[in-house]
Amino acid sequence: SFANLDIQRERRIGFPEVIYGEGKTAEQIAEIVKRLQSHSDRILATRIEANKAEKIQSLLPDIDLHYHADARSITWLRKPIDKKENGYIAVVCAGTSDIPVAEEAAITAEMMGNHVLRINDVGVAGIHRLFARLEDIRKANVVVVAAGMEGALTSVVGGLVDVPVIAVPTSVGYGAHYDGLAALLSMLNACAPGITVVNIDNGFGAGYAAGLINERMYKEET
Amino acid sequence: SFANLDIQRERRIGFPEVIYGEGKTAEQIAEIVKRLQSHSDRILATRIEANKAEKIQSLLPDIDLHYHADARSITWLRKPIDKKENGYIAVVCAGTSDIPVAEEAAITAEMMGNHVLRINDVGVAGIHRLFARLEDIRKANVVVVAAGMEGALTSVVGGLVDVPVIAVPTSVGYGAHYDGLAALLSMLNACAPGITVVNIDNGFGAGYAAGLINERMYKEET
Amino acid sequence: SFANLDIQRERRIGFPEVIYGEGKTAEQIAEIVKRLQSHSDRILATRIEANKAEKIQSLLPDIDLHYHADARSITWLRKPIDKKENGYIAVVCAGTSDIPVAEEAAITAEMMGNHVLRINDVGVAGIHRLFARLEDIRKANVVVVAAGMEGALTSVVGGLVDVPVIAVPTSVGYGAHYDGLAALLSMLNACAPGITVVNIDNGFGAGYAAGLINERMYKEET
Amino acid sequence: SFANLDIQRERRIGFPEVIYGEGKTAEQIAEIVKRLQSHSDRILATRIEANKAEKIQSLLPDIDLHYHADARSITWLRKPIDKKENGYIAVVCAGTSDIPVAEEAAITAEMMGNHVLRINDVGVAGIHRLFARLEDIRKANVVVVAAGMEGALTSVVGGLVDVPVIAVPTSVGYGAHYDGLAALLSMLNACAPGITVVNIDNGFGAGYAAGLINERMYKEET
Amino acid sequence: SFANLDIQRERRIGFPEVIYGEGKTAEQIAEIVKRLQSHSDRILATRIEANKAEKIQSLLPDIDLHYHADARSITWLRKPIDKKENGYIAVVCAGTSDIPVAEEAAITAEMMGNHVLRINDVGVAGIHRLFARLEDIRKANVVVVAAGMEGALTSVVGGLVDVPVIAVPTSVGYGAHYDGLAALLSMLNACAPGITVVNIDNGFGAGYAAGLINERMYKEET
Amino acid sequence: SFANLDIQRERRIGFPEVIYGEGKTAEQIAEIVKRLQSHSDRILATRIEANKAEKIQSLLPDIDLHYHADARSITWLRKPIDKKENGYIAVVCAGTSDIPVAEEAAITAEMMGNHVLRINDVGVAGIHRLFARLEDIRKANVVVVAAGMEGALTSVVGGLVDVPVIAVPTSVGYGAHYDGLAALLSMLNACAPGITVVNIDNGFGAGYAAGLINERMYKEET
Amino acid sequence: SFANLDIQRERRIGFPEVIYGEGKTAEQIAEIVKRLQSHSDRILATRIEANKAEKIQSLLPDIDLHYHADARSITWLRKPIDKKENGYIAVVCAGTSDIPVAEEAAITAEMMGNHVLRINDVGVAGIHRLFARLEDIRKANVVVVAAGMEGALTSVVGGLVDVPVIAVPTSVGYGAHYDGLAALLSMLNACAPGITVVNIDNGFGAGYAAGLINERMYKEET
Amino acid sequence: SFANLDIQRERRIGFPEVIYGEGKTAEQIAEIVKRLQSHSDRILATRIEANKAEKIQSLLPDIDLHYHADARSITWLRKPIDKKENGYIAVVCAGTSDIPVAEEAAITAEMMGNHVLRINDVGVAGIHRLFARLEDIRKANVVVVAAGMEGALTSVVGGLVDVPVIAVPTSVGYGAHYDGLAALLSMLNACAPGITVVNIDNGFGAGYAAGLINERMYKEET
Numbered sequence A, B, C, D, E, F, G, H: 001s002f003a004n005l006d007i008q009r010e011r012r013i014g015f016p017e018v019i020y021g022e023g024k025t026a027e028q029i030a031e032i033v034k035r036l037q038s039h040s041d042r043i044l045a046t047r048i049e050a051n052k053a054e055k056i057q058s059l060l061p062d063i064d065l066h067y068h069a070d071a072r073s074i075t076w077l078r079k080p081i082d083k084k085e086n087g088y089i090a091v092v093c094a095g096t097s098d099i100p101v102a103e104e105a106a107i108t109a110e111m112m113g114n115h116v117l118r119i120n121d122v123g124v125a126g127i128h129r130l131f132a133r134l135e136d137i138r139k140a141n142v143v144v145v146a147a148g149m150e151g152a153l154t155s156v157v158g159g160l161v162d163v164p165v166i167a168v169p170t171s172v173g174y175g176a177h178y179d180g181l182a183a184l185l186s187m188l189n190a191c192a193p194g195i196t197v198v199n200i201d202n203g204f205g206a207g208y209a210a211g212l213i214n215e216r217m218y219k220e221e222t
């Protein structure tokens, strides 16, 4: 077979190998889904456009795949997940164009068994929108912030909460934005402490790290 | 002589040529000061460290030069300036390390005959400090914001006021800050409208542009 | 709804939220237009290609939208704007390829109630074209300069006028132009004082800042 | 006073403002220490070379400051910290030159009340050194990895543990390393999931985020 | 003719000019193949997509061209190659997306008369996959490692073998990967000694250099 | 000997090897001067600070070296040069800080036997200074333009003359100037035709190319 | 009209405004051609793909336009040009992919009245091809060198001739070539003296500068 | 102890850990030397300036260290090395300033038991110098080429030999050279096949890889 799947991954690090859809054909993804299914109870595939998703679904008529259009992701669950009841992860985004990345983070965290609260379009150009939701953000166990442009939302949130903040720069912007580089640098240089950063548009990575953190809390607790 | 001074500049654009001190010897600056003095009633020289300033003062014992340590600038006035009585320019900065740049802007604007209100160390890591001063900022005719790190203060201010905001990124930061590039990109990509940007550490340019704007308002008014 | 519109923006900073069309579908833009219409008397939507504009117009047959092809922008006005009678903003551009950006600036300023004088294709390769229009530029309250290539027009204009100059680098160029980076750096380093800069191709931002400045002058005056 | 300290920070986000020593004089740092002391029971000051530290200590003879040479940091505690007894944070570094950054992280986490296990000089050029310590790393609640050069250690650790990993690129390297940029990009692109990144050489930020995570776990638990 | 083929190349450096297919039309490639055929017994053409390959084959019905889909390469041999019997070159890759580049290297080395062992999808996120194949890698005369993302596989392999390692960064990745730049920098800065690097996606160059090295060994031996 | 001098250079390309002084000790330069002297009638050494020049002169008391402080260059001539009487090269610079680079160009051209006209400090911030000298520039056979900041002077000159223009960007500037990169990009993208560019601060290269051009004209003529 | 043509250009700098075809429609180009025709005897339009050229020709059936496919350029001449009989310009290129840029240079120089000698595909990978043509290159009055990849041909040529060399980097390459940046930097840093550089792919600029130089020689001569 | 030496390295990859002297104190280096001495018969320490070397020697009076000034390296051998008698490695450099890097490569290869032929200062500006030595270069088993500026020497050598070429870019250059980046890109894009590249100024890495290759040949042979 063309792929050497990391089948032990779930045992080793707690979550099975996630399928990165970009650059793979529908056929390849369908094959990997089939193989993963015999080793795991949950499957996550990201970066899949709507028409490719449809094709995958038609290739696997017997598997009950769920396509999340906003997150451009496919999920499959053998049985419903037991969500951890130790609170939630807040996934916050700055503008409507950042939603796909934020949703990728949210779906990832949910697949890991976390409750997620979504808070969209609260960028600093109209900062009252953020303050209107601040209490909900403060109550979260971890906060993911997705933002493009200059990514200033991250620093403002970081200065107002006492929980870990995971920043994901998005490629939303133009001109001297350089496909997310401006937001990335902004987040790496955020003046508020407690912020860590993942790669540009890496909603999966942000959701995954948030999930790991919340999971540890849960393990500790129980 | 080594320099071909732009003597007509005051007549042409309203303010005499400003001496950029970096890379010039005390002797050269002293000579330029003497020559400018015969054509203008006010002199501004920037980017001059304390010991160079002292040397210049000792070379020109008969000229009453004033050295502004924070702004690393020298000023001279034949007679007190008549300040424009149409309100003020707010010069806001994010952290204590941004003060030299903010002061360069403030002194420049004052030399152009403007009232200036200084508001220091109100960066977004502790955003309540900004809100505590918001009314004063809102009442200004123009706002200059100097910030290093990720420069998020600019976007927050830009979203809260209805006057022109001039952003000056500072080279304050480290690592992936690249001597102010992170802040510069952040400001160019600010999500709030009405913000324009000058070069990194260019307090002079920010103060000058702010002064020009306030001056036009004054002219219109009178 | 997918978008959390900043409805208070007009009250807070004097102009309603502007729709950035790139990356939004005709349907999304039409929906936002409808919602904004109930809160404001004027709507501006930028970065909209001709065919998308047509689609939006057909989705909103009852709303009298105006499409400006050069500026790739849509405007809507409940009633004609009262233009401020305190002079005009000059919008100058270097080459014919810079016109879309210049027009975006001009339309934005007009929507804010300013008179605009357009001066196109006066780049420094044939500098006599600029001098032929210099008196008109000098009489403006604010000057916007849009230029690609090496952006030298900005410095030349900046050295000849005593009003604020807002420079907008365009992505017009090739090779080591890097989609406008060469022009951006050139403008940030302009040797003439009084120049501030907006992001590459950000005609909207330049027009908006120019509008804010001219507006303040007007307020002062009246 | 020159600085507008964020005195409410401890109340708001759980830890007092940390003094960033670079670019501040011994006198300025001493003054800030004195002011912070009246609001908090613990003080942390980073990026302070040995001779500056000595000068600060001599300026504050009555305050029992502790200087950590490897971490280039000063700490002060009114009373011993009660460490959280829910396990430890592992701070791992690749080469001996990465120790100062790793130590800054370790000291920061300790000041927040965490137990820290230090594991130095286990870079992938001799990967058996890492495997020799793997069990201890796996038992940590959070792992900080500091590495320069190509930062490959981060990916290897990330693929072997099921806890959050915080990567801090160091500026250790030469040539096409670009003061840590190579390591930074490497970490942002790490193929193992669950890794988040802080700015180059930002040991403080890594330790702080690790501390926040461990703290949440502890809170949950108790 | 449009091309000035380097016909003496085989005599001078031991291998005929290789056709770089990108940017050439099927007709141009077919013509070059015909001309090379009269000077050499083997032809290699790289960077040719499947449909262009088909067109070339139909233009040259009398020539027995072989298309390698994974390697996007065409080969032709007048008579079977005598492979050197002094061992093999290992071509290792990190993920399935790196296979095209790895295959280009493998085919190139085979065309030079080397035995090649392919080891795919053994990236460090699941490092046990690499250790499972380590003995085979260690027995090679030269190792080629193709990897995208952060390219950490190179450093790990480099630290475990005592033969020359040739690293080829691939453009596989996203965000701050910059089309392979992250992997390139990572490999240039690899902490293990004995690694040399070729251009991004340059499978041909890696395979060629590996072939040259193995060939020299063979020559020495015989 | 450590250096393998290109003794045939004068015969091959018309001018002897020039000594690049940066990074060489006074002793090394002195030794090279001695060796060159036996093969050529003229010697040029550039990038030599005043104190190193003095040391070289004291090491070679019998050789009549001439030090040009502005150009940071040493010259030696066995006998006076016969200058070509076919007109002159104009060397123009934008600001006083550009003079060292302009002088390096001028001295180089003079050593090649050209008449040089120097025109300093005529940058576009005060463009009337340029127009005041335009006739002299237009009469030149070739024009060298040295400028830092945004380098706009090059484009303006290029648009006004019908002779070849050689642009040399200088590292004069700060912030987003990047040691001359802003000026370099500006010159490469100059909108006026007929401009070619040399490396940042490469006054020697500009003067040499100008000299070659003027020389060819002279040869043609005679 | 949309364009403000620089009609005086031919009188001012000796050659009429050249039409840069990229980004202009066939209709726009046709209109400009018509307008230029009434002011000049020769027209050059560059960067025009074959199908656009055909459309322009069909829009202007009465004008005898000539399309040069390799150079992607259109020329028109009212009457045959009198070529200068003082020798020729050599246009040399490294690989077959560089031919379009080299041809743009050659056509431009020919339109200015110069004889041009084309020497293609003599890159340094097979340096004997260059030496085979060296005498012809040495006899030229000016040499244009177009090269992509690492651009080494420029330095080799520069070290072998005593005439001005104009280097034009092409965007031919891949990976860490960055669309010609590698070749551009290589040429700016060429170790041979007498080389000047134009923008990436700017064949027009190289040909124009070469033409200016040869023209001056001719004027001097006659 | 502060360092976790990779003591098994010699057994694992055939050569003991090399001490990278930059950033280490004389005391630290002396201590590492002492510890390595008990595990190996040869020690190599690089990047050590003359005065640091002296200090190390005085700290270890009983150990017979040899300092190589040109290579800035220290070596120690318990007994003379048996050089492999299968030919030599050629170490070629472009200019005298590249000698330190070339020497680091040469010393490293010699410490691995290889014969080395040094060929200095044969850069392409005077290419006859290279041809004069070509036969010696062609007879080598491997060639190392160290070059700064535009690094063109690498491509020329690569096109003339049929053995592996290892290119090491040096930071020699100025302006748009970017501390070796121009040479690095040039080498990665070299048009001749068979060239691999190491990090900027990494003479050690080049010598080590060359040594590994030559060693394999020797092993094969015997």
Ligand SMILES: Nc1ncnc2c1ncn2[C@@H]1O[C@H](COP(=O)(O)O)[C@@H](O)[C@H]1O
Pocket: B017, B018, B019, B020, B021, B046, B047, B104, B202, B203, B204, B205, C191, C192, C193, F095, F096, F097
């Ligand atoms: N602090 C400053 N930052 C940036 N530009 C300045 C500054 N001070 C002066 N300048 C500019 O530098 C010009 C003088 O440059 P120079 O001829 O080198 O003295 C002035 O006319 C200003 O445009």
Ligand SMILES: Nc1ncnc2c1ncn2[C@@H]1O[C@H](COP(=O)(O)O)[C@@H](O)[C@H]1O
Pocket: A191, A192, A193, B095, B096, B097, D017, D018, D019, D020, D021, D046, D047, D104, D201, D202, D203, D204, D205
């Ligand atoms: N070593 C460090 N590295 C990075 N950031 C730090 C470090 N130490 C302190 N900081 C941050 O700098 C802030 C204080 O900056 P300042 O107001 O300039 O003293 C602190 O609140 C921290 O967020």
Ligand SMILES: Nc1ncnc2c1ncn2[C@@H]1O[C@H](COP(=O)(O)O)[C@@H](O)[C@H]1O
Pocket: C095, C096, C097, F191, F192, F193, G017, G018, G019, G020, G021, G046, G047, G104, G202, G203, G204, G205
């Ligand atoms: N192929 C080309 N490459 C670079 N610049 C060109 C080219 N063709 C024309 N130009 C320049 O573009 C100018 C015309 O630009 P425009 O006014 O946009 O048509 C001409 O005067 C030339 O300076």
Ligand SMILES: Nc1ncnc2c1ncn2[C@@H]1O[C@H](COP(=O)(O)O)[C@@H](O)[C@H]1O
Pocket: D095, D096, D097, E191, E192, E193, H016, H017, H018, H019, H020, H021, H046, H047, H104, H201, H202, H203, H204, H205
């Ligand atoms: N001159 C050099 N250039 C690059 N890398 C070197 C050099 N000398 C030693 N090294 C590498 O640095 C490693 C030792 O690094 P360290 O543990 O910091 O002393 C050695 O094993 C080599 O792989």
Ligand SMILES: [Mg+2]
Pocket: A094, A095, A096, A121, C003, C004, C005, C006
């Ligand atoms: Mg919004």
Ligand SMILES: [Mg+2]
Pocket: B095, B096, B121, D003, D004, D005, D006
């Ligand atoms: Mg502060």
Ligand SMILES: [Mg+2]
Pocket: C095, C096, C121, G003, G004, G005
């Ligand atoms: Mg035009």
Ligand SMILES: [Mg+2]
Pocket: D094, D095, D096, D121, H003, H004, H005, H006
């Ligand atoms: Mg070590």
Ligand SMILES: [Mg+2]
Pocket: A003, A004, A005, A006, E094, E095, E096, E121
């Ligand atoms: Mg895989």
Ligand SMILES: [Mg+2]
Pocket: B003, B004, B005, B006, F094, F095, F096, F121
């Ligand atoms: Mg001046």
Ligand SMILES: [Mg+2]
Pocket: E003, E004, E005, E006, G094, G095, G096, G121
């Ligand atoms: Mg070819």
Ligand SMILES: [Mg+2]
Pocket: F003, F004, F005, F006, H094, H095, H096, H121
């Ligand atoms: Mg030399």
